[in-house]
Amino acid sequence: MADKSRRSVAFARPDAEAFAHKAITLWLPILYFLISSLFFLRTYDSAQVKISMMQMGGLGLLTLWLCRLALAGRAAFNREDLVTLAPFLAYLAIGVSSFIHAPYRMASVDFFLRHMFYMIVALIAIYELDQPSVEGLFRWLIRAAWVAIGYGTLQFIDTRAFPPGVGQGIDPFVWRGAFGPRVFSTYGNPNFYGDFLVIIFPILLTQFFKTRRWSLVPLMAMLLVNLFATGTKGAWLGFAFVCVLFGVFALTYFREQSRPYRKYVLGAAAAGALGLIGYTARDLETRVVSINFRLFTWEATWEMIRTQPWIGSGVGAFPPLYPAFRRPPIFHIEGKHNTETDHAEDEYLEEFLDHGILGFGIFLWLIVSTLTVGFRSLGQLTASLSLKDGRPPPRAWDLAGLLVSLCGMLGHNFFDVSLRFVSSGVYLGLLCGLIVNVARGRALFELHPRAPAAENAAGSPWRTISDLLIWPARLAAVGGIFYLAFLRDHASAPGAMIGGMFGEFSAILGPLDHAMAAPSGEGLQWWLAWTVFAGCMLSLGWALIRLCFLAETPVVPAIVLIALQPLYQFWGYFRADVHHNIAIYFSKDHEWGPAISNYLRVTQLNPDFVMSKYFLGNVFNDRFNMTKVSMPEWGDPGKDPMDDYERALYWYNEVRRLSPNYVQMHHQVGSLHLRRAQWAMDNHHPQAEVDHYLDLAMTRFRMYEQIDPVYPPNYFRIAQIYMMRKQYPQAIRTYQELIAAQACA
Structure with a gap:
């Protein structure tokens, strides 16, 4: 009987680790699908739900990963792993340092959280995503593309075939026609949506070559229509860069496969690039003010950089500092005086402003090292010795799509700052992490096989403390989750059936009959909002509770308990x-x-x-x-x-x-x-x-x-x-x- 008990304890930690790994690899792609697809029209910022999903969902992801690492103990990493993770850890550290010396916390907190999320996702992608998980992530990204591009196509038809005004067309929501004929889909802004299209197109195209899934062809056709309908010049130039890159990749890395179609590949790449550049130039003839706006903003940003060139002005420093440097012509260009310019319209200038020469160098190190690893691996995967039946392995298509996607995003950010916004910025960490992961061919945890943990020596101090604390810690974590979800501040809401986050969300949405009686898709939004909120809360809550009971150490429920306060703070935002x-x-x-x-x-x-x-x-x-x-x-x-x-x-x-x-x-x-x-x-x-x-x-x-x-x-x-x-x-x-x-x- 004693032997049987010891065996169950000995295998408890690997079971908990396996469950944590499964939860992480399921939640990460779903989180990105939700960030891409969600919008909520009862907040001041319709994209606030994306920010909250990043903050709350990202905290849930980090909590699961910290529990996983706590269960793995010292076997989680070794010194050799630092070679792979060093650029990401350095950029993470420079974000912390930049936040500490930032002069104004108003802007710094929000952008610091985004900085942390981007790099934590990259670390998790490198460490956790094995081959099935990578395949699952690509499937969820394709689903996100269907949702965004499908709704964008609906907006395209709606703004051109129906009269203006809320409730006059097939778009049921109150923000119908918010940007005139320009399409913005679930992103709430044509610029952010355009950046997403630049990012997702290479992934869709390479997944088509990899799987021959013909349903992706109409999706890519709709994507091109949406791209032009965004009216975003930066996205057009970014897409032109993507076309050039695809031509280079086809002739450099996929020579044998593209040999019969070389003329067509060159023609398509050249036509796409030159056509988009020409279309952009023609559009600039009527909207040249956007060039002037960027030039004046870049000039002011450079003056800001010169005030703190070495260590930078701190993460998120642009919004509070810029008004003192803004050029007067900006007011004439905008035609307003009560607006706020939040960003430098060039990601690299803003990186320099935030982190100084040292931090900007680390950012370049991160990008260059990621691309170097990716291109070297792609060269090996497409070499003649790696070909099977004349075709490169599936991993080569994955890697090519990720590399072109990252390069397209980086090119777009010479004219924009989409990395500063959650809707498109979240892809920086994901793409960099996936490139390193796919290039290596294995997740980092797979290189550290661990045998089932041996039971601690009887009577050891830690074992004794653990046995004493494990059940109080579990009950505290479970109680904290239920209190936060259903009980907190219940007394302050008389008449409400429940309190906590569920009660507060119910108060935000109101009763169903009011939503159904209201125009502009309120009823549809009510059902969708409750489905997403309840699904995320219940599934993540269940995963954390189950993990607490699977783990045989009080450290795991302690991590869960500590995460509840910042979770509620983000919910407050x-x-x-x-x-x-x-x-x-x-x-x-x-x-x-x-x-x-x-x-x-x-x-x-x-x-x-x-x-x-x-x-x-x-x-x-x-x-x-x-x-x-x-x-x-x-x-x-x-x-x-x-x-x-x-x-x-x-x-x-x-x-x-x-x-x-x-x-x-x-x-x-x-x-x-x-x-x-x-x-x-x-x-x-x-x-x-x-x-x-x-x-x-x-x-x-x-x-x-x-x-x-x-x-x-x-x-x-x-x-x-x-x-x-x-x-x-x-x-x-x-x-x-x-x-x-x-x-x-």
Whole structure:
């Protein structure tokens, strides 16, 4: 009996490892399918669900992998593995270092999480994906292509065959025609969708050559239609580069297979490349402003790089720093002054800005080493000795598609920053990891065969501690999962059947009858949202619980328990975006109470959401009730009574703490001080008080002038201050400065 018990314990860890491996290799492709396919129209950003899926799903993936490594122990890696993983680990480390010295956490947190996810996926792809898992991943990527391209084709037909307006065509969703005739599919933006098409086409084409699956032919035909319908010049140039690469690959690595079709291959590659370049040039004749926009942005970015060339300005530094360097012509190109440029329109410049010379060198090391490994392996796989019946092995087609896909994405990012956005940026880590994996021919874990773990010596300290802690740890992990999913904050939602994340998601979607009664595909979205949410939550929760009970060490349930808090934090980011959208709705109707309560909820759920703080300041600035009352429910920081001037100033200062030159914050604060001065005059307050607030207003207007020297209302208000002080020559000179527009000379 004792021997039987020992055998069950001895084989417990390998069983747990096998289950963790299976869960990882199933969840990774599904996660990428969901990131590609999901959108949610009740958030402020329709792509926020992709970000949340990356954060929450990525954390689930990392938790499974950490459990797997904990079960493997010291046998998980050896020193030789560092040769393979070194570029990825170095780029991961430079992201951590860059985040630590980043000056403003507002932008850094989000982009730091993306940086971590990209590299963690690459490490998992290298370590975990054996040949069946790689094949399964390709199948899920093809499914993602069917969903995205299918919906894009529906949009293409809808915008050309039906009249404009919500509910007037075959696209059932409220964002119908958001970009006019341009197609954006499930990506919510034509540029991101175009980048996805550039990435996925080489994979589809090489999978066709590998499998002769004819259903891929109409899919690729629809892809080409969608590519042109995106109206994205960067994607067209990226696709032209892909055409050239396919011609080079066919004549270099697949010489024997392409020999009978050499003329056709050369003709197709040349026609595709030259045709797309010509089409792009023709389009630029009518949309040359996009070139000017990029040139001015690149010039400003280079000046930003020169301020911290060695260590960089920190990950995600571009949004808070750029307003101080933005060129005045940008405002004329955009025709707006209340917008924010988030990125440099060139991934390599932004990498240089974030990480400096050292970090940019590591990024290049990662790319060059990945491509070198891939091209060398492809050369070996397509050599004459490797051919079977005149055909290269299936792995050669996989590797060729991945290499062309990565090169196409890298080419596109000379004109764009799609790596900075989750929808297309997630493919950086996946493609690099897959190239190394497929080039090596085996997953890293397969090179470390492990026998079943021997039972620890009886009476050893760790064995004793493990036996004492294993069941409390398991129960704590299971209890934490159930509490987070079904019980948390239940008391704060009276009348709700359940609490936790399920209860909160139910509150976001509302009842089914309301969704079915609403127009614009709300009912369809309700069913799809619940299916995805419940499916992901229940399946991942079950996998983690089962893993806790399979493992014979308390380390595994401890890892699961630790992961629950950041998981709920990421869930809060998603809910914050929903509340932000609701708050904007109420703000437009001047329903201040519900607007303020929703904005405050955003700041609680996501303290770094700077836009919500800015809008809160604008709400109190617009409302401008000067009666002093104590309103803790409106976010008053202390017990002392406050008026709306003080509340607005408090929230603008919060904005300045996170992003010192955010959008039109300085102009808004100047307007606030000016209103305060006017109120003091109207209520016959001392002139010294009026002058004090006029001085404060003038200071802020002058600060905003340094950021945006072509904003007419800023000059009008400066002149207004001079006229209030009866300084008419200065007011005239201010108007003359506006007319002269020296900043644009």
